[in-house]
Amino acid sequence: MAAALKSSLQDIRSSILAKALLPYKPLAGFASKRTVLFSSAASFRSFYGSSPCGFLSMTAKIRSVTPVISRVCSRRPLSSVPRSAYQDPVSQCADNDNRIPVTVITGFLGSGKTTLLNYVLKANHGKRLAVIENEFGEVDIDGSLVAAQQAGQEDIMMLNNGCLCCTVRGDLVRMIIELVNTKRDLFDHILIETTGLANPAPIIETFYMEEELAPHVRLDGVLTLVDSKHAPQHLDEKKPAGVVNEAVQQIAYADRILLNKIDLVGEKDLEVLQGRIKSINEIARMKPSKYGEVDLDYVLGIGGFDLERIEKDIMGDKASKDSDHGHDHVCDSTCNHEAGHDHHHHHEKHGEHGEHGHQTHSKHHHHHHVHDSGVGSVSIVCEGTLDLDKINMWLGNLLSQNADDIYRCKGVLSVDGIEQRYVFQAVHALFEGGTDRDWGADEKRVNKLVFIGKKLEREALEKGFKECLLK
Numbered sequence: 001m002a003a004a005l006k007s008s009l010q011d012i013r014s015s016i017l018a019k020a021l022l023p024y025k026p027l028a029g030f031a032s033k034r035t036v037l038f039s040s041a042a043s044f045r046s047f048y049g050s051s052p053c054g055f056l057s058m059t060a061k062i063r064s065v066t067p068v069i070s071r072v073c074s075r076r077p078l079s080s081v082p083r084s085a086y087q088d089p090v091s092q093c094a095d096n097d098n099r100i101p102v103t104v105i106t107g108f109l110g111s112g113k114t115t116l117l118n119y120v121l122k123a124n125h126g127k128r129l130a131v132i133e134n135e136f137g138e139v140d141i142d143g144s145l146v147a148a149q150q151a152g153q154e155d156i157m158m159l160n161n162g163c164l165c166c167t168v169r170g171d172l173v174r175m176i177i178e179l180v181n182t183k184r185d186l187f188d189h190i191l192i193e194t195t196g197l198a199n200p201a202p203i204i205e206t207f208y209m210e211e212e213l214a215p216h217v218r219l220d221g222v223l224t225l226v227d228s229k230h231a232p233q234h235l236d237e238k239k240p241a242g243v244v245n246e247a248v249q250q251i252a253y254a255d256r257i258l259l260n261k262i263d264l265v266g267e268k269d270l271e272v273l274q275g276r277i278k279s280i281n282e283i284a285r286m287k288p289s290k291y292g293e294v295d296l297d298y299v300l301g302i303g304g305f306d307l308e309r310i311e312k313d314i315m316g317d318k319a320s321k322d323s324d325h326g327h328d329h330v331c332d333s334t335c336n337h338e339a340g341h342d343h344h345h346h347h348e349k350h351g352e353h354g355e356h357g358h359q360t361h362s363k364h365h366h367h368h369h370v371h372d373s374g375v376g377s378v379s380i381v382c383e384g385t386l387d388l389d390k391i392n393m394w395l396g397n398l399l400s401q402n403a404d405d406i407y408r409c410k411g412v413l414s415v416d417g418i419e420q421r422y423v424f425q426a427v428h429a430l431f432e433g434g435t436d437r438d439w440g441a442d443e444k445r446v447n448k449l450v451f452i453g454k455k456l457e458r459e460a461l462e463k464g465f466k467e468c469l470l471k
């Protein structure tokens, strides 16, 4: 009886995997046709069957815990079928995604968002930009401060009847749709400046959840400005229970961080701040600036939600250049929780502040812990091959049961039966993954995962992950 049940479960599971042969696509396209959308638990079941698979049980939980996300549940189990085997015609478009990229510029009050925006708008980058400014209150002060408005080159629209992350999401959607419908030919990138107190999470989710937006725009990334002088006091600020610390949230959700106002601090303080930021968000790149002056590539074309850039995100630029990245510091049988550990040593003496997060000084290693805000990063770097069912179940359960606490998660996995690297990312419980390039013949199969969020228990994560490895 038990054997029969096991075999029928096995069949169901195979069919679940067989139905999940979807290639990956940009996360911003969650609501596009390339994504599996479930408007109800029933439709989810009819797609995946009624197996006790982790991803199935996850849905029910998420639906009740996070109703916003439950409207569009987009996640799929790891698939053992290569990307090329998938025949959906919609996927043909994926590589030529011509939807308009949207960059969200956030940062605490006074960190220099408008200054950066002015710098970008005046710069000679050949891009035509539309700007959406979100300002509290009736008067659009920032709008009038943005230089290019007079120049008339860019479209600047104001959202000033509330905060984007709280009350005006609907307005944002309408504004973007209006921009697209009336001026599509006049711009090729949208910049959104949030208020200084915005929590980026709901803004990010807007781009996944609003089906109206998906055909037209894709989220390019979140750039967070940090006021190097005042950030420590904002990060340390104690909030009442249940109230988020916006400064911490803005860093946690960032794909890129601009350490602005470095003219106001000494190098030592800046190093400490870098370590602090790194402990919150280990993946985001960091760059110093004065008055928002930074390479435009750093602001436009972030690709923070692009699966093809995951390795770069979690291992650094150097990783993508070094094809044989699996060198010395990767553990053979144990997990190393400090991703990029090796990179710290490479840059131990550099005097720059580091273009990439991994380029912090080695003395910052001990900063890799969760601060009072409870928000931090945990990385796992571990060589080995994962059992498909086990990793599927573990990751599915982990993301569902901690949907509120895991803000972002990215990884590159080596999975038994999959010749390619499996790359994935998640924003809370919205999961997306697919096969990437083949593993090299001599390449060490090193799994790398980074979690950013609250209440992350490093030991439990490592233990759970290691239990998924083939013995």
Ligand SMILES: Nc1nc2c(ncn2[C@@H]2O[C@H](COP(=O)(O)OP(=O)(O)OP(=O)(O)O)[C@@H](O)[C@H]2O)c(=O)[nH]1
Residues within 6 Å of the ligand: 107, 108, 109, 110, 111, 112, 113, 114, 115, 116, 142, 195, 196, 260, 261, 262, 263, 264, 289, 290, 291, 292
């Ligand atoms: N010293 C110094 N001042 C700067 C720098 N960047 C911006 N500022 C100044 O800081 C102040 C605030 O800059 P804004 O660009 O308005 O900051 P913001 O993030 O848009 O501010 P809010 O809209 O209030 O959230 C302005 O007076 C800027 O001139 C910098 O790198 N160094």
